[in-house]
Amino acid sequence: MIGDTILIIFISVATALLGEGLTWLL
Structure with missing residues (x-):
């Protein structure tokens, strides 16, 4: 379904x- x-x-x-945020933080 939609x-x-x-x-x-x-x-x-x-x-x-979340992945981008972790990469940015690290």
Whole structure:
């Protein structure tokens, strides 16, 4: 459903931002 798609996209973006944040901090 659309909800699942939005959830997957949100998780993907959150993971990408988390990775970028860790790289920036380190």
